Amino acid sequence: MWAILSGIEGNLTAYEAVLRDLKRQSVEIEALYILGDILGLQGPVEALLERLQSPQGGERTPQICAGFWEDQYLQMQGWGGGQPEAALSQYGSNVLMELEKRVPRSCLDWLRSLPFGFLELDCLLVHGSSVSVSDELSPQTPPWQLLDYLVRVEANFLFCGRLGQCFSVQLQNSQISSQVTTLDQPLIEQKATSSPRQIIGVGSVGRVSGLARYTLFYPTTGQIRCRTVEYAPNP
C-alpha cells in the first residue's frame, strides 16, 4: 500500500498526525510519497525539513517532488527563469515576505534537487499536472483535458495535490473516431479507445488546521481511500 500526501505547507503537527495514522494501518506502507508543498504559509519549515529527512522507527523515507510553493520560492530566489507571479496574484503582495520568513536559505540546494514528479508502475504522481506544478486539477476540469494529461505520459492513474482536496474522477471506455486525409494516401479511418483511467486529488495535510487529509492507494487492486485525520492544532 502507498501513502500519498501533499500540501504539508510547513504544518509539522499535521504531518506528525498523519504519520501516527499511518502506523495505525493494518497493511504495510510500502511507499510514502509527498507531492510537493512542503513549504507554505502554515508554519516554519526548518523543523519539518529535519523531520522529513530523519524517519523514525519503521517509517518510510518520503519520496518528495516539487510543488507550487517550492516552485514559487525558487522563482523568488532567481531560479527557474521567472517571477513568482502566481503566488503574488493568488495570495497578495505580502506573500513573498511571509514565505521568506518561514523558509531557511540553507534548504535552497535541497529544493532545487526535487524532481517534477514520479512515474511508478502505471501511476504518475505530481503536484499539479503532467505539464505544470501550477495546474489545479479538480472534478470541474474538462474530462478531455484530464484524459490528455494521462495520455501524454501513458499512465492509468494520475495523483495530484494542487487543489488540496480529496477527489477522484474515473474516465471509462472513452472512444473517438478520426479520419485523416493526406496528399497521397486514401482516407485513413481510425477508431481510438482508451482504457479506464483515473485522476485522484490526494488532499492536503496541512492547509486546514486541525484536519489533515491524505490518500492510501493499493497498486495491485487500484483501490483508493481518502483518509481524514483530526488532530489538536498548535495553540
Place this chain on the structure above:
Amino acid sequence: MKIAVLSCIHGNYEALNAVLLDLEQHKAEKIYCLGDLVGYGPYPNAVVEMIRSLDIPTCQGCWDEDIVEGLNACECSYPSLLAEQRGKLAHEWTHERIYPEVRDYLAQLPLSLREGDLCFTHGSPQNQHEYLLPEMNAFAALERVLSTGANTLFCGHTHVPYVRTLEAGSIRLRVDYKGESGEETVFTTPLRRIVNVGSVGEPRHGRPNATYVLYDTETDHVQLREVEYDYQKTCAAIIEQGLPPIFAWRLARGLEFAERADDPSHICER
C-alpha cells in the same frame, strides 16, 4: 471567403513566390502564415520582407523563436540528434546573416492567431516545438483543438500536410468528491478538425513541390495544394551560399531525411 494558409517557408524565396502566385490564381482573399520564415534556406531576409510587405498575419515558428532566443532557448528544438547537428549549422548561418529589424520582427510574433472559429498556430497551441502528427493519440489531438476554443486548428511544423477530423467521441466519467459518489455521466466531444498545411519551402511529403492549404469559410472545404516551382534554383543557392549541401539534397527529394522525430510527443518543459 477563401483563405490561404502557409507555413515553414524556411528562407525559400522561390517557393514562396510560386505559392503566392498560385493562391492569387485561386482567388484567395486572405493569407495566414504559421511561422518558420527562416532556417535551412538561403533567403531568410527576403522571405521576411515579403511577408511583411504583404501584411500577412503570422505566428512565431520554432525556428523564428530559436533565432531570437538563441539555440539554448530549448535543448529539444530538434527531433533527433542528427537533425540537431545539421540544424545547428543552419542556425549559425542564419543567425549571422539576418538583419536586426528582421530579428525584431520575428521576436514580436504571436504564438497563435484567431479568426472566428479558426485558430492558427505553428506546432501546437501550447508549444511551437510540438509535432501534431496525424497518428498522434486522437484524444490528445482533440485536446489540442479544444484547448483553443476553436473548431478548426491550423498548424504546420511537421512539413507534411494532412486534414484530420475528430468526431463521435465520448468519455464516460464518474466523480467522487467530498465523500459523495456521483452518477456516471457521458461527455460527448464535439466535432473538431486539425489542418496541417505542410511546408512551402522545405516539404517532406516525398516530392520537392511546395505545399499549402486553401480553406473556404463558406463551404468549410479544405484543399491541400501542391505547387511545382523551380526548386533547382533554391538548391543551387543553398550550395552557393555555403549552407550544408544536405539541405539541397533533401529539398530536391522532398524528404524528411534525418528529421524523423525520436519522440514527437516530447514537449520542452522550459
